[in-house]
Amino acid sequence: MKFGILVNEGPYTHQASDTAYQFAKAALEKGHKIHRIFFYHDGVNNSTRLTEPPQDDRHIVQRWQKLAADHKVDLVVCVAAALRRGIKEENLAEGFRISGLGQLIESGIQADRLVTFGD
Amino acid sequence: MTESTGGIDMDEETSGVVKKFLYVNRKAPYGTIYALESLEVVLIAAAFDQDVSLAFLDDGVYQIVKGQHTKGIDVKNFSPTYRALEGYDIEKLYVEKESMEARGLTEDDFLVDVKVLSAAEMADLMETQDVVLSF
Amino acid sequence: MLHTVNKSPFDRNALDTCLAHAKKGSAILLIEDGVYAATKGTASAKKLEQTMKTIPVYALQPDVEARGMKDRVLDGVKLVDYSGFVDLAAEYPTVQSWL
Numbered sequence: 452m453k454f455g456i457l458v459n460e461g462p463y464t465h466q467a468s469d470t471a472y473q474f475a476k477a478a479l480e481k482g483h484k485i486h487r488i489f490f491y492h493d494g495v496n497n498s499t500r501l502t503e504p505p506q507d508d509r510h511i512v513q514r515w516q517k518l519a520a521d522h523k524v525d526l527v528v529c530v531a532a533a534l535r536r537g538i539k540e541e542n543l544a545e546g547f548r549i550s551g552l553g554q555l556i557e558s559g560i561q562a563d564r565l566v567t568f569g570d
Numbered sequence: 571m572t573e574s575t576g577g578i579d580m581d582e583e584t585s586g587v588v589k590k591f592l593y594v595n596r597k598a599p600y601g602t603i604y605a606l607e608s609l610e611v612v613l614i615a616a617a618f619d620q621d622v623s624l625a626f627l628d629d630g631v632y633q634i635v636k637g638q639h640t641k642g643i644d645v646k647n648f649s650p651t652y653r654a655l656e657g658y659d660i661e662k663l664y665v666e667k668e669s670m671e672a673r674g675l676t677e678d679d680f681l682v683d684v685k686v687l688s689a690a691e692m693a694d695l696m697e698t699q700d701v702v703l704s705f
Numbered sequence: 706m707l708h709t710v711n712k713s714p715f716d717r718n719a720l721d722t723c724l725a726h727a728k729k730g731s732a733i734l735l736i737e738d739g740v741y742a743a744t745k746g747t748a749s750a751k752k753l754e755q756t757m758k759t760i761p762v763y764a765l766q767p768d769v770e771a772r773g774m775k776d777r778v779l780d781g782v783k784l785v786d787y788s789g790f791v792d793l794a795a796e797y798p799t800v801q802s803w804l
Binding site: 560 | 587589591603604607610611614615617618620700701702703704705
């Protein structure tokens with residue numbers, strides 16, 4: 452099965468990003484494919500390279516980066532939502548790319564399932 | 571890639587495939603950004619020639635109410651954009667009857683033409699969809 | 706369809722709206738704060754008991770345990786882990802998230 456994942460909320464404030472990550476990880480462990488993880492609304496904040504969370508808790512941005520690196524997962528940040536919230540190439544964490552909303556629609560078309568994680 | 575397709579090359583894998591996309595709107599406008607940003611998805615989606623429906627239920631019905639004047643809160647009034655959907659061939663707009671009535675609204679209160687469905691009919695509609703996007 | 710609910714029934718109407726739209730043949734998965742709906746002695750317990758007569762209700766176990774609700778889960782609610790969540794998403798043709 453090919454999964455598309457939509458993450459609507461930023462790291463830490465909502466559990467959405469965590470649940471999305473755990474779902475993606477479990478899907479990959481079961482041998483499924485992730486078509487794309489698309490970050491929208493405040494979800495774009497999952498891609499900042501400036502985050503410095505406390506050391507004794509999970510590092511959400513790095514976790515996404517590792518998932519992408521280990522499994523070649525496409526992490527896409529919506530350009531319009533990103534610009535609104537001050538996420539640009541200059542502060543984008545490695546492993547993420549900024550692109551348009553069409554990437555989300557494409558996921559809906561090409562993936563077998565699209566799962567939304569939000570507030 | 572073109573701006574109208576939001577950064578996508580229309581390639582063979584995408585063109586030809588038509589899925590039923592349902593955009594579920596349950597939140598009021600202005601208090602949060604979901605109404606505006608979900609509409610932005612719908613506009614981009616128009617370029618992909620999919621079978622698009624918009625459902626307005628719960629507080630989502632407030633998104634299409636007439637007479638939104640936002641000067642006082644200094645936020646862009648995006649409600650006219652709902653009227654532009656028709657020009658993008660997005661004409662399947664559904665409002666849930668129970669949500670509408672619970673909020674003291676009637677069809678006359680909306681700035682676009684909608685089809686009013688009961689919750690049961692809305693459930694039937696949802697069941698037929700290939701992709702359901704929630705915001 | 707697989708319906709997910711991630712908010713507490715005491716906080717949002719998402720569960721109620723979901724229940725009003727979930728048809729026979731669907732399944733409901735409670736995740737994140739949504740798992741509180743599946744606990745004994747709550748106002749939502751009766752609603753879920755009624756629902757479970759025709760629609761299976763699941764709860765994400767890691768979320769139940771995180772919230773200290775493991776011993777309070779309603780009889781009949783099936784606990785699944787993230788792997789089970791993936792299985793459910795694969796089993797049903799579409800997933801709808803009630804946020």
